Amino acid sequence: xxxxxxxxxxxxxxxxxxxxVRRAVVVGGNRIPFARTGGAYAKSSNQDMLTAALDGLxxxxxxxxxxxxxxxxxxxxxxxxxxxxxxxxxxxxxxxxETPAYDLQQACATGxxxxxxxxxxxxxxQIDSAIAGGVxxxxxxxxxxxxxxxxxxxxxNRAKSLPERLKILARLRPxxxxxxxxxxxxxxxxxxxxEHQALxxxxxxxxxxxxxxxxxxxxxxxxxxxxxxxxxxxVTPYRGLSRDSNLRxxxxxxxxxxxxxxxxxxxxxxxxxxxxxxxPLTDGASTVLLGSEEWADARGxxxxxxxxxxxxAAVDFVHxxxxxxxxxxxxxxxxxxxxxLTFEDIDFxxxxxxxxxxxxxxxxxxxxEEFGRTRLGLDGALGKIDRAKLNVxxxxxxxxxxxxATGGRIVASLAKMLHDNGPLDGRPARGxxxxxxxxxxxxxxxxxAYSAPExx
Amino acid sequence: xxxxxxPLILGELPSLxxxxxxxxxxxxxxxxxxxxxxxxxxxxxxxxRGVRADVANLTAYQHLIGxxxxxxxxxxxxxxxxxPVAMSVLNRDxxxxxxxxxxxxxxxxxxxxxxxxxxxLDVRSWAEDMRGHRAGTQLDVIAxxxxxxxxxxxxxxxSTYLAKGVFLxxxxxxxxxxxxxxxxxxxxxxxxxxxxxxxxLYAAVSGDFNPIHLSMLSAKALGLPRSIxxxxxxxxxxxxxxxxVKSEAFRWDVAFEAPVYxxxxxxxxxxxxxxxxxxxxxxxxxxxxxRSGRKHFSGSVAAL
Numbered sequence: 001x002x003x004x005x006x007x008x009x010x011x012x013x014x015x016x017x018x019x020x021v022r023r024a025v026v027v028g029g030n031r032i033p034f035a036r037t038g039g040a041y042a043k044s045s046n047q048d049m050l051t052a053a054l055d056g057l058x059x060x061x062x063x064x065x066x067x068x069x070x071x072x073x074x075x076x077x078x079x080x081x082x083x084x085x086x087x088x089x090x091x092x093x094x095x096x097x098e099t100p101a102y103d104l105q106q107a108c109a110t111g112x113x114x115x116x117x118x119x120x121x122x123x124x125x126q127i128d129s130a131i132a133g134g135v136x137x138x139x140x141x142x143x144x145x146x147x148x149x150x151x152x153x154x155x156x157n158r159a160k161s162l163p164e165r166l167k168i169l170a171r172l173r174p175x176x177x178x179x180x181x182x183x184x185x186x187x188x189x190x191x192x193x194x195e196h197q198a199l200x201x202x203x204x205x206x207x208x209x210x211x212x213x214x215x216x217x218x219x220x221x222x223x224x225x226x227x228x229x230x231x232x233x234x235v236t237p238y239r240g241l242s243r244d245s246n247l248r249x250x251x252x253x254x255x256x257x258x259x260x261x262x263x264x265x266x267x268x269x270x271x272x273x274x275x276x277x278x279x280p281l282t283d284g285a286s287t288v289l290l291g292s293e294e295w296a297d298a299r300g301x302x303x304x305x306x307x308x309x310x311x312x313a314a315v316d317f318v319h320x321x322x323x324x325x326x327x328x329x330x331x332x333x334x335x336x337x338x339x340x341l342t343f344e345d346i347d348f349x350x351x352x353x354x355x356x357x358x359x360x361x362x363x364x365x366x367x368x369e370e371f372g373r374t375r376l377g378l379d380g381a382l383g384k385i386d387r388a389k390l391n392v393x394x395x396x397x398x399x400x401x402x403x404x405a406t407g408g409r410i411v412a413s414l415a416k417m418l419h420d421n422g423p424l425d426g427r428p429a430r431g432x433x434x435x436x437x438x439x440x441x442x443x444x445x446x447x448x449a450y451s452a453p454e455x456x
Numbered sequence: 457x458x459x460x461x462x463p464l465i466l467g468e469l470p471s472l473x474x475x476x477x478x479x480x481x482x483x484x485x486x487x488x489x490x491x492x493x494x495x496x497x498x499x500x501x502x503x504x505r506g507v508r509a510d511v512a513n514l515t516a517y518q519h520l521i522g523x524x525x526x527x528x529x530x531x532x533x534x535x536x537x538x539x540p541v542a543m544s545v546l547n548r549d550x551x552x553x554x555x556x557x558x559x560x561x562x563x564x565x566x567x568x569x570x571x572x573x574x575x576x577l578d579v580r581s582w583a584e585d586m587r588g589h590r591a592g593t594q595l596d597v598i599a600x601x602x603x604x605x606x607x608x609x610x611x612x613x614x615s616t617y618l619a620k621g622v623f624l625x626x627x628x629x630x631x632x633x634x635x636x637x638x639x640x641x642x643x644x645x646x647x648x649x650x651x652x653x654x655x656x657l658y659a660a661v662s663g664d665f666n667p668i669h670l671s672m673l674s675a676k677a678l679g680l681p682r683s684i685x686x687x688x689x690x691x692x693x694x695x696x697x698x699x700x701v702k703s704e705a706f707r708w709d710v711a712f713e714a715p716v717y718x719x720x721x722x723x724x725x726x727x728x729x730x731x732x733x734x735x736x737x738x739x740x741x742x743x744x745x746x747r748s749g750r751k752h753f754s755g756s757v758a759a760l
Binding site for chain 2: 045055089091093097240
């Protein structure tokens with residue numbers, strides 16, 4: 001029997017009266033460097049990478065043998081055997097085996113949604129601490145057998161006699177032996193994410209140069225952040241990588257201009273999306289440590305930022321009413337309105353760069369008077385954001401985008417930026433996160449630099 | 457003490473397949489020409505410097521054993537890394553015992569700190585303490601793994617082998633046979649399903665292509681009815697099952713009893729001992745044949 005200090009019956013450290021809400025703080029984060037697919041993590045599984053990110057977090061914050069309130073993480077490309085991926089990673093980590101865990105999957109918004117869901121549990125007093133995370137491997141992707149072979153195998157298992165089995169086997173055709181690999185195509189349209197975005201990019205008349213500039217800034221901002229040690233307490237090396245392998249610090253507008261379009265080629269001269277301004281397939285994992293103020297204080301842990309609020313949205317992309325990746329355009333005004341905020345109140349914008357075109361289409365929609373009136377139900381345009389506040393330490397175009405791991409990367413980095421920045425104009429620094437996702441979905445969130453409540 | 461001599465520095469890790477071929481040739485030569493075995497072990501140790509783990513091989517090993525593919529080398533992986541150096545010692549012309557057919561009786565490892573896969577390592581090995589056993593002659597093969605950077609001892613392994621039926625002049629038979637201990641299987645905490653390819657899969661990641669593990673035919677050639685699971689595969693899997701509860705520095709023991717003939721089901725019990733303050737002290741494991749109840753191996757992992 002484990003000793004009483006680790007007992008499952010240990011009560012919460014603090015009680016929250018029903019109906020009241022307390023604050024959920026971001027203590028810190030840890031991720032492994034992101035690797036281009038087929039690279040340093042080619043043979044590492046989702047469980048390997050999530051455990052590596054988790055163990056780095058545990059080491060950084062001294063959580064060995066600690067029973068965490070709950071751990072939630074997920075993967076977009078997931079083997080069916082990994083149904084309990086997060087719990088298995090917890091069991092393989094140095095956390096107490098009495099730490100519960102669950103898997104979550106909301107396409108590329110998985111990581112951010114784990115943060116919001118767990119933060120809500122902390123706010124409600126259901127748990128005192130949590131670890132949110134996400135992982136994805138495009139290298140070690142699941143490959144399924146074909147529908148034909150799958151049906152034959154299942155029927156074979158149910159068959160009782162040899163003649164019955166032979167009859168079932170005779171149904172097999174050579175084409176049934178071809179495996180079924182995952183792809184980034186939308187099930188309802190058959191178009192890949194890139195092809196969908198190419199339509200949106202053209203619709204909002206986003207120039208090639210503007211997209212390349214987003215990519216250029218992403219690489220240079222991320223490289224500069226690494227160089228000044230910003231990621232020293234956010235990243236743990238893994239498999240010989242200590243920086244994201246997609247990062248090209250020496251890329252230039254000229255180099256980016258030489259790349260040929262890869263998406264929307266049917267648009268002819270209007271095709272603008274290249275391998276340089278689109279995110280490559282990537283492997284990696286990230287984690288975020290959340291807690292109540294009391295939990296962090298009791299352990300002498302930092303309180304970087306407060307998870308203020310979050311909002312999900314979805315668009316009707318199937319027949320082209322809105323672009324596949326445009327849901328955050330609708331989520332953000334709802335979130336700002338609920339919190340009584342405008343773009344003026346935001347100091348850092350973290351808009352996930354699925355494609356440079358996604359970021360620019362999103363900004364264009366927010367700047368559009370008519371779109372604001374007819375689609376967002378506002379008096380005019382939602383507003384224009386100061387580009388100097390956008391993705392200031394780089395984003396997915398440079399770091400790469402292991403789908404479910406991106407939310408954790410952004411939350412941990414933004415929390416640190418907010419903390420480093422301290423108060424602005426007599427109020428805590430504020431950041432907005434926007435993540436688009438497959439299926440026409442999007443999740444957005446507001447974080448605020450932590451400041452002690454009045455009277456403390 | 458043999459280590460006081462300068463070690464014989466080998467340029468690179470010896471090839472295990474060549475060592476096994478050489479061992480077979482030596483055995484044949486000794487049989488034909490006659491061989492007057494010395495009653496002493498060769499003095500001196502062998503050493504390879506700047507050894508680095510192959511990361512692809514490490515990942516494959518970790519997945520086979522049931523470890524998460526972390527950057528830390530599992531203690532059993534370090535054993536496999538050091539094994540060619542140990543084999544080269546047993547392969548010397550002046551080594552008195554026949555290498556092929558030696559039985560691994562027990563193994564003891566001290567892991568002094570976590571070793572990252574990228575660290576260059578110096579691996580030294582020697583044989584010592586040849587002594588009697590009721591069934592032949594036994595000896596210890598020591599392997600020490602140090603950091604190439606600062607010479608700090610990171611890992612130390614003691615493998616005890618038995619040359620069955622070999623009695624050398626001047627070495628007394630162990631006077632009393634060890635009393636057979638009665639074993640009543642406890643309730644299992646796990647059951648392993650080991651396929652017939654278990655030996656081959658472990659050979660592929662450990663580099664140890666000992667024929668007794670590879671196939672029924674190659675095992676029969678060495679007098680076994682079927683191939684058997686590699687002892688270090690079994691012990692390493694038990695170590696993986698103990699899991700992340702263990703401290704960074706630990707001692708890992710295993711004593712082998714009845715071999716595991718493949719394919720097999722192996723029943724296992726792992727019990728954990730915590731100190732009064734709640735910290736991990738030790739995990740004990742024992743494995744047995746689920747039907748016959750014969751003990752296959754047992755051991756423990758304990759905080760250092």
